[in-house]
Amino acid sequence: MLAGLATGLVGIPALAEPVVEIRMRSVEGGAHVGFDPVGLLVRPGTTVRWIIEADVHTTTAYHPANDDHALRIPEGAEPWDSDYLVNPGDSFELKLSVEGVYDYFCAPHELAGMVGRIIVGRPTGPGSRPFDYFKKDSTKANWKSVPPAARTAFPSLEEIMRKRLIPWPG
Numbered sequence: 582m583l584a585g586l587a588t589g590l591v592g593i594p595a596l597a598e599p600v601v602e603i604r605m606r607s608v609e610g611g612a613h614v615g616f617d618p619v620g621l622l623v624r625p626g627t628t629v630r631w632i633i634e635a636d637v638h639t640t641t642a643y644h645p646a647n648d649d650h651a652l653r654i655p656e657g658a659e660p661w662d663s664d665y666l667v668n669p670g671d672s673f674e675l676k677l678s679v680e681g682v683y684d685y686f687c688a689p690h691e692l693a694g695m696v697g698r699i700i701v702g703r704p705t706g707p708g709s710r711p712f713d714y715f716k717k718d719s720t721k722a723n724w725k726s727v728p729p730a731a732r733t734a735f736p737s738l739e740e741i742m743r744k745r746l747i748p749w750p751g
């Protein structure tokens with residue numbers, strides 16, 4: 582109770598499953614693509630498994646190591662990039678240990694707004710900052726902005742803390 586109040590966001594306990602699955606979806610012949618659920622709250626140490634349902638997708642961290650994308654995962658966390666997953670049922674797993682917000686995207690569909698957000702424990706770190714937080718830092722001039730369709734596709738931190746799991750709206 583007190584810990585929840587201290588963060589300013591009073592959430593209900595994070596999902597306790599050791600492995601949580603996120604489906605990579607495509608409906609209406611690829612007209613709509615997304616990660617389902619699009620928002621998740623998990624405990625530190627949870628393994629996340631992304632699974633292809635249809636189409637070709639990646640799960641790729643917002644991190645400068647990934648084609649100069651802006652840093653939107655915790656400072657101490659390792660960036661990831663699944664590369665292309667092409668066959669239904671193909672999957673990519675990652676254990677998330679460092680607390681904070683993890684924003685990620687699908688490389689071929691980022692411009693279409695295929696992004697996801699995972700909060701591990703608490704809603705802190707670079708992923709909790711405004712999308713343009715780095716703009717005044719000249720050492721980060723090469724970082725790419727999060728495209729408009731992606732910005733509007735992220736569930737808010739408050740909604741994820743409140744609901745724990747946000748289904749993809751489709």
Ligand SMILES: [Cu+2]
Pocket residue numbers: 614615637638639687688689690695
């Ligand atoms: Cu995709």
